[in-house]
Amino acid sequence: MQPTPRRMPTLDEVAARAGVSRTAASRAINNVPHVSRAKREAVERAVRELGYVPNPTARALASSRVGAVVLAASSDETGLFADPFFAEIIVGVSGALEETDLQLILVLAKTPRGRDRLQQMVRSRRADGIMLMALRGDDPLGRLAEDAGMPVVFGGLPLAGEPRWYVDVDNRGGARLAADHFVRAGRSRPVMITGQVDSQVSVAREQGFAEGLTLAGVPLLGASSGAFQVEGGAEAMEQLLDAHPQLDAVFAASDGMAIGALQVLRRRGRRVPENVSVIGFDDLAGARHANPPLTTVRQPVRALGHEMARMLVGAIDGQDPSPLILPTRLTVRESAP
Template sequence: MTARTAREAPEPRTARAARTDRTAGTDRTAPAAPAARSRGGKAPTLEEVAAHAGVGRGTVSRVINGSPRVSAPTRAAVEAAIAELGYVPNRAARALAANRADAIALVVPEPEARFFAEPYFSDIVSGVGEALAETGMQLLLTFAGGARERRRLAQYLAAHRVDGVLLVSVRADDPLPDLLAGTGIPTVISGRRSAAEPLPSVDSDNAGGARTAVAHLLSRGRRTIATITGRLEVYGASCRLDGYRRALAEAGHAPDESLIAVADFTEEGGRRAMRELLARRPALDAVFAASDVMAAGARQTLRAAGRRIPDDVALIGFDDSAIARHMDPPLTSVRQPIEEMGRAMARLVLSEAGPTPPGKPEPGAGPQQLVLPTELVVRGSS
């Protein structure tokens, strides 16, 4: 990727992927009539029209722009919602659509150091880039690790310099997704913030993957199974903890909080959590770590304590990254289809941002929530 600069300011630090030959459409319809009816006297938004009609935001955009890729009943429902709410499209915003940016922003609300340290992010970028290469859209990579960077990012995106936003690694209480949704730019999130995520999202089966991992350890005769979780304000981490607990409960094991250590998805966090677990439960015989990076840290602590893997302690990670394959012994890990998640995110934001390409189905009602399956890859560590 090459560095991108722009005359407009302020602009976050960015990197762009190369452009190919085709382009994808977008719509930035926004309310602009003060007289339009809405609760509280405010003009209704495109999202309110979509909710009222029971369809997605992209479908409303297609109806407004006269796209033929909308069924007659759906068009009638949207037109009725527009009439009932008094929604009036902003002509300036519609004109802006003709000058689309032909760019999608991938926003990472994390420090750059973590982005480059974890294989998860590079695999997401790879999948997104592969999907966008088919469309002619550019990829704008942006970091927003602090409050100031988030504010600058919101200002930058509010100027409609991109056609859609992809968000990865978002905490449950992070205001950034709502800030971005408020700009009217189609936004897709990787990893839901909660079970009731209002934005379109792509996720993996975190709970199911963890459950399979712990069931595997139980099948190998392990009985004192600990877990190292990620930050529990991250919904995916809490789901993996739920899967761990469910597998133990199904095997008749009573809950034991002393076998749970919370970390932060870093290698140092894995080392620290493993030290805590050994201090509490020195006789533990297995560990399920909620990421391969944390598993690598746990392995270092176990070896420093004289514990053999898997003879004394079996170890399983999550992600099935290159780290898992290169550990000694190779790490058993739950495989997430990370590149496929990136591709699905890109396809989803493109479907929200513009007319449905020929041959593609019209989006259904409400935000799309895709959950992709996981798979346990068994190696020497368990």
């Protein structure tokens, strides 16, 4: 009678022995730079103890990865680094990638030259995946994602279509929180400063605010659009005051625009919050230091970046992560008590 052949250990058994997930075990065995040193050492120990022999085909596939991911934004250098929103995104992305050996490549792709540089990077496979931020309208970066041939995670939904992988915040629900707060405070003549009309973020926030007012039976007195910066908010506030001098509440689709609105209201003799209440959207550091401190819808910006990076790493590793919507909440300060 011939002896029964010794059964070879499986990857699942290696993962169980090492106390890690099957994906982490696979990454460590295939020497993919997406796993911490502690997990790698635990897997290597389990491989030795069990006598596990890796699949050579899987190892060859894994070794084709380059160990880098791209964060691409439709922004220029000045706009990106002057905006605290993007700073928080980068901190969140970097924090998630600290758990891996992946390098982060930042690409500013607002200009044709920047987009060409990103396209060349994609064609030459100098990255394992891409995160896309700040897309508006028919941004060419959206079409690039379709042809990338590698995992692409969107930070925020584009205006058209729904990508396979994205992380967003509840923009619509957050704007409704602002409307509800105005209604409870007895404000009956609200206006809104919206962002760019070709931005899904702006559209969702405008819809949410209008819905909240409609449900309460309060009409929206007027709206004006502007860039998501202090200057855009100031210009829109001037227009709204000229058109609707009786306004008593302002919802701005970003903290920057709300701060611009506060400056104009103060210059034109309107007291906040006595005459006019103001609510922004973001809850970045500037909101706490505004004059007066800004009531605002808090979105978890750093968590947005962190979850984008985690989703991308999972997609690179062959998983199929589900899209994620992060919650928002209202932070009440002196501009709209």
